[in-house]
Amino acid sequence: MTDPQKRSRAPKLSSQEREQMILRNAIDYFAKEGFGAGTRDLANHLGITQSLLYRYFPSKQSLIERVYEEVxxxxxxxxxxxxxxxxxxxxxxxxxxxxxxxxxxxxxxxxxxxxxxxxxxxxxxxxxxxxxxxxxxxxxxxxxxxxxxxxxxxxxxxxxxxxxxxxxxxxxxxxxxxxxxxxxxxxxxxxxxxxxxxxxxxxxxxxxxxxxxxxxxxxxxxxxxxxxxxxxxxxxx
CATH class of the missing domain: 1.10.357 (Tetracycline Repressor; domain 2)
Incomplete structure (x- = not known):
């Protein structure tokens, strides 16, 4: 059996890196689905919890504005x-x-x-x-x-x-x-x-x-x- 300590682990993201990851994926998601998509669906798409999403973007509107500014x-x-x-x-x-x-x-x-x-x-x-x-x-x-x-x-x-x-x-x-x-x-x-x-x-x-x-x-x-x-x-x- 594989030693659990030797299993490869994804590198832990810094807070800034995770925010950028969420932002990049949100751009792709909104470009495909539109801004009418819910944050629960977005969180599922990103593979994170909704509470984690709100930790970085306190509201859906703040995320939309950040996406728009970035693009x-x-x-x-x-x-x-x-x-x-x-x-x-x-x-x-x-x-x-x-x-x-x-x-x-x-x-x-x-x-x-x-x-x-x-x-x-x-x-x-x-x-x-x-x-x-x-x-x-x-x-x-x-x-x-x-x-x-x-x-x-x-x-x-x-x-x-x-x-x-x-x-x-x-x-x-x-x-x-x-x-x-x-x-x-x-x-x-x-x-x-x-x-x-x-x-x-x-x-x-x-x-x-x-x-x-x-x-x-x-x-x-x-x-x-x-x-x-x-x-x-x-x-x-």
Missing amino acids: TLSRWNPLWEDLIRDRSKPLADRLHEYYLDYAKLVLRNEWVRILIFAGIESSGINNRLFGLLRNRIFIPVVRECYAEFAGEKYANVPVEEIEMELELVWALHASIFYIGMRKWIYGTTMPKNVDATIDALVVSFLAGMKQHIGSKVKPPRERRSATLEDAHEIRNV
């Missing part, structure tokens, strides 16, 4: 903010670089599914990420577009005047996130070349912003002249 907020790269504002590089290059890097982060099973479940089952929690995106990425992107297409004197355009432009940035951002949704929500295929797809989306976005901003900042007389020319061409068709 989304903790992976935020502050260098993105500097990149967007770096006018030593062409704007197209900046956006390509940002979105290619961002896609490596978000086009993952746990990111896509946690974000979707958070929106459905945990009211308001996504506002933390969306607030970061709006204030530190979307608004600067719009202002950099104004600097690029209308001149630097327009670079500090007031936020209350760029509602439509922010919607266009949202549309670009959502179209990239949707690539991940196709795979991990709908179970369909992703583009064969994700990088090339993102490049094409950025090019299309910049073309639209150039046209939109150009028409918005064009002097009224020029806008009226252009309208009259268009009308004249239509009459001559």
Whole structure:
């Protein structure tokens, strides 16, 4: 018979290691089952008691918030903010670089599914990420577009005047996130070349912003002249 003292034992985890183990497994579990799953089922899935789970996370909501922070907020790269504002590089290059890097982060099973479940089952929690995106990425992107297409004197355009432009940035951002949704929500295929797809989306976005901003900042007389020319061409068709 095997000597009990010689049996291999799993190394005892420190408190910090056990907390990280619970967190990693909770991310996998919630990404699969959603935040509606109960803590008893989660504890059974982790192979621990419910009381031990509550020792590290005193409530289900505290665990959900920690999972969300780990999957989304903790992976935020502050260098993105500097990149967007770096006018030593062409704007197209900046956006390509940002979105290619961002896609490596978000086009993952746990990111896509946690974000979707958070929106459905945990009211308001996504506002933390969306607030970061709006204030530190979307608004600067719009202002950099104004600097690029209308001149630097327009670079500090007031936020209350760029509602439509922010919607266009949202549309670009959502179209990239949707690539991940196709795979991990709908179970369909992703583009064969994700990088090339993102490049094409950025090019299309910049073309639209150039046209939109150009028409918005064009002097009224020029806008009226252009309208009259268009009308004249239509009459001559």
